[in-house]
Amino acid sequence: MSTALMSDARTQAPALSWARLWHNSQAVVVTVALHSAVIAFLVLGWSMEHEMAVPAPSTLKTRLVMMPAEPVAVPPEPTPQPVVTPPPVVEPKPEVTKPDPQIQARKLEQAALARKRVEEQKQLKEQQRLQQRAEQAEMQRQQELAEQARVAADNARRAQQAAAAAAADVRQYLPISKQAPDYPQRALDKGIEGDCTVEYSVTPQGKVENPKVVGDCHPAFIRPSLVAAATFRYQPRIVDGQAVTVPAVRNTFHYKIH
Template sequence: MSAALMSSSSLNFPRLPSPLAWRNCVAAGVALGLHALVLGLLLAQWPSSVPEAPQVRTLTTRLITLMPPATPQPEVVPLPPVAPEPVKPLEPVVEVPRPDPRIQQQKLEQAALARKRVEERKREEQRLEQQRLERERVEQQLARQQEQQRLAAEQALAAERARQAEVAAAASRQYLPIAKEAPDYPERALDKGIEGDCTVSYRVNPQGRVENPQVVGECHPLFIRPSLSAAKSFRYQPRIVDGQAVAVDGVKNTFHYRIE
């Protein structure tokens, strides 16, 4: 509109308008008409009511906590489709017969009786095992006692033998022979090649001389006389008991006749 006013101020010149001026006037008029049209439209559509007060907008802030970034999920491999299982036909429902209380009670009594028998059998086995162990213990004690008695008897026998040997050795020492001469070999036995043994038993008197010699056991007749003669010639150291010389009976000597 101001431009139109400035354009209208040029009409005061007395000179004739040029074609350019005419074009400017036409443009100004067209512009003025357009402005008037727009103004009329605005006035027609202008609201008659009082405009509402502008609403005050409030800016609201909210603190939001962001979750940590999710870890990448492994790639899910789709499973091959599974064929559906065939639907089994429903089996007919069989009604289970209820047990008879009397039969159940009888079974319980039988089970209790069986347990009682098992316990009795176990007690009997334990009793037999204890008896066996007791019997074995008694037998072992008897065996040990018998072994001790046997050892004691052997020891006593060995002691008695040792004592007898000591007595015999002491007795033999008390009448040890002082002189013994071998008998002469009979010539007839030598000629015939006869050999043998001859045992002579006799008594040694307190003086150590041989008395009453006799042949004991088997002896060849050719060896009897020389054996008795040789025994008579023996001399012994007499046995001394309580400081006195005593005689010793049953002294034996065996003569061996061998041809070399």
């Protein structure tokens, strides 16, 4: 501490000297200004008196007075204040409340019941979904079986109708008489064999109308086949109590040499 004070005094000494010089120079300037003013006043007054009357010469004596400089007050050095460290703030610890075992057990039981209830709902929904799927599958199977039964019934009914229609057609235009054609002598001499199919219509009177040869037929068998078909007689077809024409009736003649 003593070393610091001595260092401050040395550094402030030049500052005090300059302040004293500055105050002294100010005092000198003020003194010179006052003397100059007095001299000017006297000279002016003397000039005026001289114009009015010639005064006796006078002598003015001046004296330079050095006024002492005012002492500069040195501010006292600040006393260093001791650093006070605030005591550490101790936060109060929160009180830990221990849960009641009964309340904790009740909460656990409620949570377990809630989980069990959720699982039961999930199982119930899964069972309902499986049951609905099974019902839908059973319904679809029943529909498929019903459709198959309906198709089978329709097919059976159509088959019965077709069989009945075929039987009716056979009964309705059964041939009453058929005469075999004559074997052509030329084909017989040459040993020619073959088949010849003739197509015709059966009239309501049971006669053959418009016979014609269809398919492959040897030329030697065409005429005897048409002549034989024209002699055929049939039982006419009856529809709604009336005899009708049966078109596209075919008969095949087989020419074989025995």
